[in-house]
């Protein structure tokens with residue numbers, strides 16, 4: 662399968678941070694940023710594989726700075742590495758203040774996409790060719806991330822928890838006393854009769 666250079670599938674998406682996506686503090690919702698990251702990364706993945714792809718996983722995402730409503734959000738994504746039927750795509754989010762021209766990096770994330778054949782089964786993807794030093798570094802780091810991710814988990818020994826030593830009288834932690842049997846209800850007064858009034 663012939664490889665394709667990273668630059669051929671790299672994608673860029675820009676969108677105004679609109680008030681409909683604001684949180685209560687007047688900043689862009691984190692969920693909206695995640696949506697844009699998924700879209701930009703899926704574009705790069707599909708452009709590389711030239712077939713439908715699905716998001717298999719999203720790495721952790723850090724939010725370095727808030728994005729104010731009215732600022733321009735820019736997401737840049739490119740294929741870091743192809744494994745067999747899956748590929749890692751790196752996405753970087755920037756915010757541009759259109760009045761000052763200042764651009765700031767706000768988020769980064771790694772996503773894994775799987776290419777699908779017409780019958781919905783994972784299919785092989787052409788390799789990606791890293792050309793620049795940055796692309797080569799990302800290619801190596803993607804391999805390392807996968808190696809660490811797939812490493813069998815080390816068994817964690819079970820440690821008996823220490824008995825609770827809280828000296829505060831916390832009602833929620835107080836030992837539960839066995840409840841007393843319910844007292845039998847006092848007999849009800851007999852309904853008044855004409856003779857008793």
Ligand SMILES: CC(C)(COP(=O)(O)OP(=O)(O)OC[C@H]1O[C@@H](n2cnc3c(N)ncnc32)[C@H](O)[C@@H]1OP(=O)(O)O)[C@@H](O)C(=O)NCCC(=O)NCCS
Pocket residue numbers: 714715716717718743744745746747748773775783
């Ligand atoms: C992702 C999906 C296609 C994998 O299907 P599967 O039958 O488990 O496929 P396989 O076990 O053969 O794995 C196929 C590839 O996916 C990778 N993969 C599977 N699950 C993964 C996960 N959770 N994270 C990262 N990679 C994953 C495998 O490593 C393998 O990659 P490789 O061939 O490059 O080594 C399937 O789980 C799926 O359709 N998930 C739902 C996707 C979705 O709806 N996304 C949101 C909307 S786009």
